[in-house]
Amino acid sequence: MSFETWVQFWKVTLYGGLGLFAALSIWVIFAGVGDIRDMFDALRAERDKGGKD
């Protein structure tokens, strides 16, 4: 590939990756809160079950 093509290739890769990562981050930040709540519910249930045993 020519020098100009490489520059365009890395530019698209960098900006494209940055955009995808920004979208992923926003989703993970919001959806992650619900997952944390679920994780604690599961661990609390496991702890209570262990206590009864």
Added chain:
Amino acid sequence: MTTFGALDTTIVVVYLALSVGVGLIANRFITGLSGYLVAGRSLGTALSIATMTGSELGLITVMYQAQKGFTGGFAALHIGLIAGIVTLAVGLTGFIVVGLRRSEVMTIPEYYERRFDKETRVLGGILLALGGILNMGLFLQVGSQFVVGVTGIDGNLLSAVMVGLLLLVLFYTVMGGMVSVVLTDYVQFVVLSLGLIALVLVTINTLGFDHIVEVMRTTRGEESFDPTAEFGGSYIAWMGVMGLVSCAVWPTAVTRALASKNVSVVKRQFSFSAISFMIRFLLPCFLGIAAFVFISDAGGLILSDTSGITGFQLEGGEAQSSIMALPTFFRQVLPVGVLGLLTAAMLAAFMSTHDSYLLCWSSVIARDIIAPLIPSQSSPEKQLKWTRVFIVLIGIYVLFWGLFYHPSQDVWEYLGITGAVYFTGAIVVLSAGLYWPKASSMGARLSLYAGLSAIVGLGPVKRALGLDAYTAPQIGLCTLAFAIFVMVVGSLAFPDPPSLSEELTATDPESL
């Protein structure tokens, strides 16, 4: 130049105190080994992605990829691109990770015992621990170098910084296990992802993309944009192997698959994480390139020897290693407050990697070496105790290794070759174990031993053996080929007895 001020220090201290608090909270929910090691297998997709990104996008990653960008230019961006593509392929196909999740194991060596035998499990555990612990030997040193570089404190305080950071991580990891790790990883994901995106945008806005390209072209030449010219075919092939290993074989990443709710979550987690696995290399690498341009613009001297670029020297300053380019760049361009936020984000990255690695290697030692060898120590309570003991012992090792070992190659090359001690054997054993019914215990053990030969690629060992003409990637690829060869020959020459073949059916991914 910015001075690390009271506001920056306050931000960092508040963040560190929060991390300690998380360890205390998490400890209240830990009731058994499953809760401690894999958070009760209760992670949803978003949290899985957050924790995987949090642990794999560490300060060490940011530092070594920035170093790679500083020394390799735009061509080094291929490392991130390859990692993203390979992780996406693993996510779509479920290669290795789905089979492991279906087997319901908590560690990779545990799978070795189910598929092969106990001896293979113990050997796999020893090599995994050896490679992994050697691999994290430089984490503390590099993390502390960042703190020293970005705050501008006296370099003689490096040891004190190392001890302080280590104590903090040890505290909350020992207390809260995987729950603690997951919670801190989530917070760290928030801080780090937003921080990293902002940093790249600020950098592009400050220096200008076209200016960065122009400086690199005039100072480094047009070949610094072409990976095939700058790095060569064997290096690029090795990056493909590293990309696969990073997501599908490296235990800290695989642990996230094992902690996920089910197979569907695993596949989604890896498919989406392809973005994170690309970004964790791509963005720091670009920041390293920007650091190079900034230093060039400032009239700094770029230092090099026969092996390539080794460091830099700013006007009126001392000569610095290339690993210090990024923190120096940050300290020069970021305003008060932002510098504190950045440092908190980087410390977040530092801790998220350390906690995962400490937990991973210590659990392997407790569960896959001590428990099978000493049956009296195999109860869940004893394993939990040994895991905590080894978290502390590995922490002490990391401190001493960081104080006394000084790498003679790029940190990324060091990490690749120490990791290869474990993964060149493991990638073959896992692939063959899951997808080749004829794979035998003897083939697996020979393959694991073959992986050990990767240690030849370490700088001092290579010099001692007179192998300086060969690069670390070339040695790594040869080790991988050797491991495949002995797996095939060993399995065909020494097949397992029929009883083990029956067990194979039970662990065949298609039958689970």
